[in-house]
Amino acid sequence: MIRFDEMRKLSQVTPSKIVLLVMDGVGGLPDDETDKSELETARCPNLDRLAAEGICGLTYTVSPGITPGSAPGHMALFGYDPSSYDLGRGIVEALGLDVEVNPGDVVARGNFCTVDDNGRITDRRAGRVPTETTRELCALLGEHVRVSQAEVTFFPGKEHRFVMRFRGENLSANIGDTDPQHEGMEPLEARPLDESASDTAAMINDAVSQAASLLADKHPANMLLLRGFSQHPDFPSVSDVFHLTPACIATYPMYRGVARVVGMDILPAGESLQDQLETLRENWDSYDYFFVHYKKTDARGEDGDFGGKVQAIEEFDAALPSILELKPDVLIVTGDHSTPAALAMHSWHTIPVVLWAKYCRRDRVTEFSEPSCLQGGLGQLHAVELMPLAMANALKLNKYGA
C-alpha cells in the first residue's frame, strides 16, 4: 500500500476522468437450488462486456474475514485504509444528515427504543417508528433538554434514527456507547473511556436522563440509545492526496457523509438511479472523479430477497450504457462489501471488481461474477489499492523514484 505522502508526489492533474460505481453489497452466495449467486443468476450483458474488456478481481475492504460496515467499506474504496482512517458512527450519521459539525463538537448516533417497566430494552428500534414521529420527538427534546456545559441539538433521521450533537468547550468523544446492542438489557450509562472525558460523560448522562423523562409516555419510543460518540475527523482530502476534483452522487445520507469526510463535492442525487445518471451527465465537465452509489443491491440482500437482488443488479446493468456514452477513461464497478441474500446481512466475502480502461491489460474473464473474477488479472486485492490503480490507468501518476 502506497503512503499518502508518496501519493501526493506522484499524482498529477490531467483531463482524464475516473468513475467509481459502487453496487452496495453486490457480492453474494450461491442459491441452494441453482448453485448460482445473485450475480451469476442476473442477466447483465453490460457488466459482462465490461468484464470482457476490462481487468477483473476480487477485493476486500478491511482484511480477509472481516465484515465491514458501510463507512470503512467506502473509505477503502476511496483509497483510505479503514484501520488508519477510522470514522465514528456518530460523525457518519451527522454528516449524512447534513448536520453541521464544527471542530470540538461531539455527535452520536441515536435510536429511539422501547423499554419495559423495568427499564429493560424490548425493541432497540422502537418498532421502527415513522420518520414523522422521530421529527416530533426530536423537536420536543430539543426544546426541553438543557445542560450547562453545552448546547444540545437533536437532528431527526429516517424512522427511529437521529443524531445528537453537543456543542461546547473541552468536550471529549472518548465515551462508551449507551446502546448495549442487545435487547433484554437496560441502556448503559455513558462511560468516560479516559479521565479527560469524565465531564462530558456526566453531561451526557444528565441530558439522557432529562430525555428519558420527556419520553416516558411516548411508547413505543419511550427511551433513547446513543452510540458512536465522535468528533469531526481531520483527514486529508481526495483532492489533497490524489489531486482529483471529486464528486459524490449518492441517494442515501450515510454515503454522502463518508464522501464529505474525504472532501468530495456532494451533488444532488435525486431518488432513483435515473436521477443519479442525470446528475452525472450534467456535471460531467466539472469533475474528474465521480463516486456513484447504488443502494438497492444491498437493501435487497439485507432483506434476504435473492430474486429482488438479482433484479436490482439487472436494473443497474441496464443503466451502464448511458454511463459509457460519457466516455470515462477509467470505470470501476465493485461493492463496499458482500451482502448475500442467504445471510441477509453484510458479510466478509470478497467482492467482484472490474476495472475498465484502455491500458488495463485485460484478462480472459468474460463474465462479472464471483467465480469468474477469481480468474481475473487483479487477483485478490485490498480495496485501498483500487484508487492507485484507477489513477495509474487514467495516466495520472508520475513514476516512483529514479
Place this chain on the structure above:
Amino acid sequence: MIRFDEMRKLSQVTPSKIVLLVMDGVGGLPDDETDKSELETARCPNLDRLAAEGICGLTYTVSPGITPGSAPGHMALFGYDPSSYDLGRGIVEALGLDVEVNPGDVVARGNFCTVDDNGRITDRRAGRVPTETTRELCALLGEHVRVSQAEVTFFPGKEHRFVMRFRGENLSANIGDTDPQHEGMEPLEARPLDESASDTAAMINDAVSQAASLLADKHPANMLLLRGFSQHPDFPSVSDVFHLTPACIATYPMYRGVARVVGMDILPAGESLQDQLETLRENWDSYDYFFVHYKKTDARGEDGDFGGKVQAIEEFDAALPSILELKPDVLIVTGDHSTPAALAMHSWHTIPVVLWAKYCRRDRVTEFSEPSCLQGGLGQLHAVELMPLAMANALKLNKYGA
C-alpha cells in the same frame, strides 16, 4: 514481508547458488492487431521450459498501480522494500558512474539544458548534446567553479547527463531540485528544505550561478539543472542480511549503482549479453548470488518498438541454455517493471516471474507470458518476497521459530 532482523537470523551460508536474471521492462501489453503481448509473441522455448519446470507468478515492485523507476524496482528485487529504502536520484547516478561518494558528500543528478534570452528553459536536455560535449563542459566547470565551503566536482555521464558532487563539512542534502521538470519555466533556486540546509543551499546557488556564467555562450547547453540531492545511504548489505556473497553483472551504470548500494561486487560486464555470460562463467565459483541485468527489453519498449522488444526477448531466451549449463540451484527470471511498447514508457502493470529450482513445487504453467503467469503458483506478489523465496529454494533458510 519478513523483517531484516528476522532474515539475518534465518539465513545461512551454503554452497548453493542463486541467479537473478532481470529482463528490464519485460512485462507488456497486447498488440492491437494480434491481441498478444511482446512475451506472447516472442518465440522463447527456453523461457517456456523454465515456466513449465518452475513456479510462475506476477509481481509488482512498489505497490499495485505504481510505476517504478529502475532504482526502486531493483531494490525490491534485491529484497529491499523501496518505500523504506529510498534512494535519491543523485546517489543512483553517482554510483552508476563509479563516482566515489564518501559519507558526508552531497551529490545531485545534473542535466545540461537550453534557456532562452529570458532565462526560460526551452529544452530540459539541451538537444541531448553528445557525450563528448558534456565531457568538455564538465572539465570547464570543474576547472573554474569554486566555493569556499566545499570541493565541487563534475562527472560527465551519457549525453546531457552529469553528476555534481560537493565534498565538505556539515553539508545537507535536504535541498529542493533546481529542475522545475517543465519547459517554459526558469530554473529554480536551490531551496533548503529545513534550516540546517540553508548554508548548503546558498553554496549550491553560488556554484550554479558561476556555472551559468561559464555556460552562457555554450548554446544549446547554456544552463544546468540539478535534482535529487542526496548522500550515500547507509543500508544494510545483502551479505549482512542474507549472508550471501553477491555479484552484479550489468552493462548500464544505473543498475551497477543500485547493486553497489546493497553491497554487491560489481563485475566487468562488457557491452553485450555474451560478455555478461562470459563474466558469469568466469566468476561462477567466487559468488553464491548473481544479479544479471539485461537492458534491451526495456530500451525497445521505451522506443515503442514492439517488434524490437520481441526480438530482444528472443535474444535473451537464446542465452538461457548457457546459464543453465552452470547448474544454478535457483534461477529467477523477471523484470523490475513493465515497459509495454504500446505505452513506450515504464508502467504499473505486473511483471511475469518464474522461479526455477528443484523443490519449487511447480505449477501447471507451461508458457512464460502475462496471462499464463496469472495462473501460476506464486500468485501475485510483492517483489520483495522473491529474495526470501530464492533463499528458501536454495535451502539457505533455517526454520522460523520453534
